Amino acid sequence: EVQLVESGGxxxxxxxxxxxxxxxxxxxxxxxAMGWVRQAPGKGLEWVSAINAGGGSTYYADSVRGRFTISRxxxxxxxxxxxxxxxxxxxxxxxxxxxxxxxxxxxDVWGQGTMVTVSS
Amino acid sequence: QSALxxxxxxxxxxxxxxxxxxTGTSSDVGDYDFVSWYxxxxxxxxxxxxxxxxxxxxxxxxxxxxxxxxxTASLIISGLQAEDEADYYCSSYTRSSxxxxxxxxxxxxx
Numbered sequence: 423e424v425q426l427v428e429s430g431g432x433x434x435x436x437x438x439x440x441x442x443x444x445x446x447x448x449x450x451x452x453x454x455a456m457g458w459v460r461q462a463p464g465k466g467l468e469w470v471s472a473i474n475a476g477g478g479s480t481y482y483a484d485s486v487r488g489r490f491t492i493s494r495x496x497x498x499x500x501x502x503x504x505x506x507x508x509x510x511x512x513x514x515x516x517x518x519x520x521x522x523x524x525x526x527x528x529x530d531v532w533g534q535g536t537m538v539t540v541s542s
Numbered sequence: 543q544s545a546l547x548x549x550x551x552x553x554x555x556x557x558x559x560x561x562x563x564x565t566g567t568s569s570d571v572g573d574y575d576f577v578s579w580y581x582x583x584x585x586x587x588x589x590x591x592x593x594x595x596x597x598x599x600x601x602x603x604x605x606x607x608x609x610x611x612x613x614t615a616s617l618i619i620s621g622l623q624a625e626d627e628a629d630y631y632c633s634s635y636t637r638s639s640x641x642x643x644x645x646x647x648x649x650x651x652x
Contacts, residue, residue, distance in 0.1 A: 466545070466629075469641040481640055522593070526594040527578070529578070530599060534587055
């Protein structure tokens with residue numbers, strides 16, 4: 423069974439930094455593009471960032487570009503989201519999600535999410 | 543990166559069929575057959591139920607189906623059941639090599 427497990431969330435002050443991790447199991451991690459999607463409390467889903475299987479191509483939502491950095495270490499089956507200059511509006515549950523290996527496009531497997539709270 | 547437009551809520555009685563619309567632009571929904579739909583129950587992670595406009599992942603009920611016309615995609619839930627009460631989100635790949643979600647639709651089973 424494919425599983426994704428996020429960690430690294432917590433309470434951080436405005437302007438602070440945080441690094442989220444997403445560990446994959448039950449799959450050949452290096453074969454799949456991945457992404458991050460967040461959900462503010464009581465709000466809808468917002469795509470944040472994505473990275474291709476090899477890690478050489480990265481993509482960002484306008485709301486986080488220049489402040490967040492996505493990366494992956496395929497030797498550790500792990501994807502990261504480094505977040506800088508955090509703002510109150512970044513408060514959300516952050517989900518990591520896997521994209522299909524071939525053909526088509528979607529986020530087909532999701533982690534359980536990790537909560538990030540930006541507050542003083 | 544404007545969100546796709548979904549109705550805030552849709553309701554139906556058990557056994558009925560309901561349709562949730564998802565309107566985008568010629569730069570996302572209208573440009574690619576990469577529309578997906580997700581079901582989310584309270585406190586849970588989203589679950590993929592439709593991808594590539596109308597394909598169902600293994601294990602997803604045949605009561606869920608999808609379609610697209612122009613810049614608008616649709617999710618149809620037939621034979622509505624109590625367990626279908628949840629939030630539903632559409633998503634599309636975009637011309638900017640990004641992804642965009644809809645605002646979500648709350649489905650209520652009367």
